[in-house]
Amino acid sequence: MADNPLDYLVIGAGPAGLQLGYFLHRAGRTYQILEAGPAPGQFFGTFPRHRTLISINKKHTGWDDPELNLRMDWNSLLSDDPELLFTRYSDRYFPHAGDMVRYLGDFAERTGLRIAYDARVVRVDRPGDQRGVFVVTDERGRRWEASRVIVATGVTRPNVPPIPGVETADLYGTVSTDPADYVNQRVLIIGKGNSAFETADNLMETAAVIHVAGPHSIRMAWRTHYVGHLRAVNNGLLDTYQLKSQNALLDGDVRRIIRRPDGTYLVTVAFARVDEVTKDIPYDRVILCTGFRFDASIFAGDCRPDLVINDRFPALTPAYESVNVPDLYFAGTITQSRDFKHGTSGFIHGFRYGVRALHRILESRYHDVPWPARMIAAQPGPLATAVIDRVNRTSALWQQFGLLADVIVVDGDGIARYLEEVPYDLQGPPIGERGHFAITLEYGPDHDKADPFDIEVARISQSDSARAHEGHYLHPVVRHHRPGRPPVAHHITENLENEWDSEEVHIEPLRAFFARQTASAMSVPI
Template sequence: MHDVMKREDKLFQMWDQHDNVYTCKYVIMATGIAKPHAPYFEGHELVDGYEDLTTDLEAFEGQSVFIIGRGNAAHETAQHIMGSTNVVHMMGRSATRLAWATHYVGDLRAINNGILDTYQLKSLDGLFEASSDALNVTRSPIDGRLYMQNEFDTVPGGQVVSEVDNDATREGYDRIIRCIGFEFDFEIFHPSMNVKRAGLRRTAKYPKISFSYESIGVKGLYYAGTNTHSLDHRKSAGGFIHGYRYTVRTLHRILEWRNHGVQWPAVKFNNPQDLMTHMTKRINEASDIYQMFSVLCEVIIFDENKYSSTYLEAYPCALVSRIQKITGHPVPGPMIVINLEYGKNFSGPGKDPFKRGRAAYSASVAHRSNFLHPVYYYYEKQYTDKDYLNKPPKWGLPVPDRIHHTLEEFTTKFDAVRTHSLPLRRFLEDVLGVDLRNFFATECMLISLTTSTLPPGCQSHNQTSTIQVATMPLRNSLYSDFKPFSVPLPGFSS
């Protein structure tokens, strides 16, 4: 397909390689970022592209190789050839970011980082930082090797201060390889299309889109797959199959409501006890919010009485302020947003994720958890777009009315009775003003003698009784004054 354009009648038009014409109302671009990023510099034609490399190791036997790039593709190449080469030198515009330190799967993975050992353990391989924009590559007519022009230190006015004569690249190379990634092919659009890039540097390889995956500047043009990674670049897994399989589903659900009136899938609960069971199940089993942490959230919408609820699974965290418009579900009362988060001061280049004392071990300090763990944000009312955009730095969501952290667990099994379940139950009791304990039949009988409204633990949760519960007055009895942390009645379970 080529020359995708938008006509005056608001329809899209495009052509294939046989000059067949296609028209449509909407376009979803799911082409990936398949165009090699190949900057222009003097001698760029002498450089081999990553996309054209051979995997035959004999082609690299005894060679000195220079690799432009320091990402996974560059390190993957170095890892593959380093057993056959003389030396491998690598140049990147920034220091190497290790995935285990940043928790971003697009950074250097351990399987590709063998050159870090050979660099630091005197095997003559090396890494350094510089920009490829200033490269000047020439081939020597004498030995046929590739050389890069030495750089000079200058002062304002261009005066040469000193010539660098100990440049590690001075002996030249048999081969220079470009491994600086890929980008979205913007040339697929007609010049009349106002398609913008997401940023100026690292996200410039992606198209600029809204939180609903629609092009900013071209209505009706959507993106799917890794093309949407600008929304969570260097944060989550939206650029990779285990992440974008869920953002693609999210786009489908958004368009289902927008174009066909199909509401976002939801689970409805007529009592908070069943809700808590479902929350715990999702936190322990859900793959979508786990892979797309801090991008997809769980949203629980309560009615005015804080009793019945609507549960939206894997909903975009950035669109919580627009729930009714995006999903078709009203927001009549408070809500809880569940987000999986790392500790705010845990991850980052140069930080040590293996330091002593890295893990919290008590529920009382769960808010100091470093590893990925659930955070429950309670809002008395739905927050606005402005609240989300102005949230504090390093916060995944706006400041809530109440917040609860579940203690970290590196196996991500948040099902320990005292450490995980009990603190969550007390948090829900506190914000909802309802007793979520389970009772024996004899205890329920005693409670029924003193109040006209039974706690959820004394109500049968079959279809008939849940409908009945939903229509009962919930705040006009003695039980409405229940304090979650008060001493339980004698003989009652805690």
């Protein structure tokens, strides 16, 4: 074993690996990033297959505040260099994937990150006990040793459902994207996510019939507020379906795929809407667009992480650490088990903040660096001002809604500590005898069940602070956590422009909440 193992070994030089590398580099830690390919961001060299990202690139916001602009910039990594913003690489609202490859390459070069390319990891060992040094080996036999490993490889394996005959279907990652290869053909696409509809839209001008199949109803991102659900940029097929243009959605299970001698298919579908009545349907092509999964095959038995969600993702603690392997951490899209099909941890605009939180956790745990904090007076006015200032400009709480929280710890000498962007469930029990306040941005309960375009749906007046807790749309929530008591929550009324700065509607009710809660907290004897 090496006398001086690295502090950190990061596997993968995609967006998450580069983002963590930036923070490690700036902190002066010993680290190495291992990348399987010859350059950063290899995933974006292939995906999405039709080369249009669904992460928005809104350059013109009307704001001069860089923090606010990150709310509308879903592609930039966090850094102190204003030149390293993705908005400088494309003018398109939905940019080309090639621009992401170029951006990530420049980010790695300009920040001077220590990256070993063509270093595909084939094994991660931890000889000895569970607190020993990790030994990581690449396919060329090179070995690295580190006290901690952070996996930022993304989801690299196709998620193939157990359908008899599925091995005869084409995979999204390798199927032809040339519409000329599908002229006058009947095409079945299995899956109802963005990759499926992206594929379908590409074939509408040439295919005779396109069916998109899956057991669940499609979910629209504009309704659920989960950006991984079907986006408007990919839903052109829905028009053709409802306007009787030969294409259709099949709501049900694909039970069997048979490849016939002439190369065509016969597919058995059990329809959910008609009590699982089955039908055999002929197709010329079958394409599997059912997503991806994490590849855990590189881990030796002594440090193999537990998996969740049908073994698609690593099981994580609130600190982004493996639940069963100490000192093994994860970053990037593979942390989406933290808010699966709900939040933004699967996407750059979400996990860039998760990576920053992870770095602060590592600094605190292993280098005695406390979580960054500023001091404010523990009085209703200053507390309300601090919260209003933050919720009106923070991009981290905006993007990682309900997952990251600002935390105000009330000390006994009239001073409070304000900590930013702490994983909400990392807080644990109330901090101190007087407890702490947690500030999040959240959608209302059952927000995904309300049609935001239905004028008959009850809406909360933006001037009705007493009913703020009933709002469906994104709004700030402040909770007071105290020992032995349930949290007390205060909701700040939603606002069309997301500007919570009205003295009467937003600030004064919050100030009154702090007055009640601090008076109660200060009555606790210390």
